[in-house]
Amino acid sequence: MIIYNVTIKVQESIKAEWLTWLKAEHIPEVIATGCFTHAVILQLLEVDTSEGPTYAIQYHAESKGLYNNYIENHAPGMRRKSFDKWGDRFIAFRSVMQVVN
Numbered sequence: 001m002i003i004y005n006v007t008i009k010v011q012e013s014i015k016a017e018w019l020t021w022l023k024a025e026h027i028p029e030v031i032a033t034g035c036f037t038h039a040v041i042l043q044l045l046e047v048d049t050s051e052g053p054t055y056a057i058q059y060h061a062e063s064k065g066l067y068n069n070y071i072e073n074h075a076p077g078m079r080r081k082s083f084d085k086w087g088d089r090f091i092a093f094r095s096v097m098q099v100v101n
Contacts, residue, residue: 001060001061001062001098001099002060002061002062002063002064002066002067002096002097002098002099003058003059003060003061003096003097003098003099004036004058004059004061004067004070004094004096005056005057005058005059005094005095005096005097006056006057006058006059006092006093006094007044007054007055007056007092007093007094007095008054008055008056008057008090008091008092009051009052009053009054009055009090009091009092010052010053010054010055010086010089010090011051011052011089011090012051012052012053013052013089014086014089014090015052015053018086018090019041019055021085022041022055022057023041026078026081026082027039027041027057029078030059030070030074030078031059033069033070033073033074034066035059035061035066035067035069035070035074036059036060036061036066036070037060037061037062038059038060039057039058039059039060040057040058040060041055041056041057042055042056042057042058043055043056044056064098067096
């Protein structure tokens with residue numbers, strides 16, 4: 001199992017609208033690519049929230065090949081859509097992990 005983790009700090013002013021969009025539009029669109037089985041949304045605790053909350057979205061892929069398919073064929077368009085909608089009101093960084101248990 002591969003976990004594609006996207007950690008995002010969003011401005012407080014867009015938090016509610018962004019979360020609604022994430023749950024209703026973005027995550028379903030990512031899952032619809034067929035590259036991931038599901039996603040989990042987490043909010044980071046014990047971090048500086050003066051500029052807004054920080055979330056981690058963990059997308060679960062059954063193989064590295066499916067993850068690679070997403071990165072090569074879908075990620076650029078998804079990132080562009082996010083920037084088109086939210087501009088510079090969020091900061092994101094990504095990491096990839098493998099489940100070992």
